[in-house]
Amino acid sequence: MTDLKTFQQHLRKQVDKTIKGDRKGDKEILPRRHLRAETSPSNCYQFHSCLSQQQSLLQDHSRTATYHKAILLNDVDFRDKVVLDVGGSGMLCFFAVQAGAAKVYSLQSGPMAKHTQSLVQSNGQSGQILVLNQDLDSAVCPEEVDVLLTEPTGHLLLSDPHVQTVLRAKKCLKPGGLIFPTWADLHLAPFSDEQLYFENYARAAFWQQRNFCGINLSSLHNSAVDEFFRQPIVDTFEVQILMSRSVKHRINFKEAAPEDLQRVEIPFTFTLQQSGLVHGLAFWFDLAFQGSKATVWMSTAPTEPLTRWYQVRCLFQTPLFSKMGQTLTGRVILAANDRQSYDIHITGTIDQSGFTSGNVLDLKNPFFRQNQCVYVCVWV
Known part of the structure; x- marks a missing residue:
């Protein structure tokens, strides 16, 4: 618990530092990496x-x-x-x-x-x-x-x-008969990315203002943080942030029925290959085209050429402390909702310490992010 409190104090300092920023007149400039949504x-x-x-x-x-x-x-x-x-x-x-x-x-x-x-x-x-x-x-x-x-x-x-x-x-x-593509493998793996976690937390800094045109917005700050953490993050990343080999879940398009995709449950057990903070789970997928003469694959993995699907990362509400060799167990549940999309339920536990974290995310409302700096103006 001491380590957790220390981390939370460090987090608050990082957010405060971001809020202070460089001021120009009555505006505050916060850098953010952003990718405009290609889909609605x-x-x-x-x-x-x-x-x-x-x-x-x-x-x-x-x-x-x-x-x-x-x-x-x-x-x-x-x-x-x-x-x-x-x-x-x-x-x-x-x-x-x-x-x-x-x-x-x-x-x-x-x-x-x-x-x-x-x-x-x-x-x-x-x-x-x-x-x-x-x-x-x-x-x-x-x-x-x-x-x-x-x-x-x-x-x-x-x-x-x-x-x-x-x-x-x-x-x-x-x-x-044949279906092209024939099946898909959905991969997931734990990742560590402190910058992403702080950046996502800092997106809610706007709602910490106590004098926005004479109005105190701070009562909505916690709600804003919760909302931002419910957004899956669509971007790409270096494979070095992954803390374990991936687990995969196969969907066979030839055999699956529509009702099979109403609730997709993926249990996982990861043996962590490095020590550090587990900030969440990363997702990508492979497609297989199985014909009579050849099976052709396409991958959206971070080790492969970038595609329009990028990769997706889902943050835990609170990172999990872990050591190399420890195991992270839990499950991901993709539950279909009435918005033509899915709610993503994630729970994970470090078995050796008992620390548990998770999140519920809205796949309908992703945050598109890339290595491109734009500016968000915050009135003070």
């Missing part, structure tokens, strides 16, 4: 209908090249076959045609159906690619298909509700 999960389908967002997807070389490679390397699975592409820009339809598909249905909703039809006509593929403008959740394909193509993933794998749409679309798949 409040309306998944409107987001995917924006050409600017589809451009972001297509310009992600790791993503696009992996899909292209997986399809062309497994051309035997597409040659003379019927394919269904769910959502996206329709680009996967063209990849399927390049692999020899006889017919490809492109299931789209809203403006993206018009955009995809334009691409199909301008590229002379109207005879092979048929665009279906239907609601994605209740769509019906004119016939059973041999292959289902899709990109169901979001930040922390499950942040995009499109994954549920894909699982429902399996009703169009022939028995023994």
Whole structure:
């Protein structure tokens, strides 16, 4: 407990130092690393209908090249076959045609159906690619298909509700048909990052002001801290901050039903490979495309080239003191909510000391962060 009190005192000093900052006139400048959100999960389908967002997807070389490679390397699975592409820009339809598909249905909703039809006509593929403008959740394909193509993933794998749409679309798949991607491995590992923890705490410094236009805001400071700590942090990091090998949880898209993803529970046991403070858990995922000739992988791990999904980190409310060789045990529960997203429940215990910490985070409301300095103005 003495160590914990010492740490809390150190934390308060760091926050006070941040608040004082460099003053310019009647404003206080606080540096913050920030990444603007690429997605607004409040309306998944409107987001995917924006050409600017589809451009972001297509310009992600790791993503696009992996899909292209997986399809062309497994051309035997597409040659003379019927394919269904769910959502996206329709680009996967063209990849399927390049692999020899006889017919490809492109299931789209809203403006993206018009955009995809334009691409199909301008590229002379109207005879092979048929665009279906239907609601994605209740769509019906004119016939059973041999292959289902899709990109169901979001930040922390499950942040995009499109994954549920894909699982429902399996009703169009022939028995023994293929799904690309075939499965996903969600990885998690403990990390230590004191700067991130202090920075996240300092984001609430605005609410410590006692004279904001004559108003005392300090009564809301604790609530602001709680809210910021409920935000998963989307960014990237150096692998050296990881304190253990990762644990993985596999989701098999071919076998999973929509109800299987209503509650995803991942127990973990980590043997810590360094001493220090455990500030939370880091998440990333791998995708596997299993065809008849080759299995192609794409990884969003911090050791791999950066993708549009980055990695995701979830902070504990209070860091856990640990020593090398000790074990951290607990569980992560992803519980589906009525906001087309998940609540992330994390609990962890250092077995040798009995210290326990955790958090409940809102995957609907992530904080996007990168190594880019911008400025937040705080009135004093």
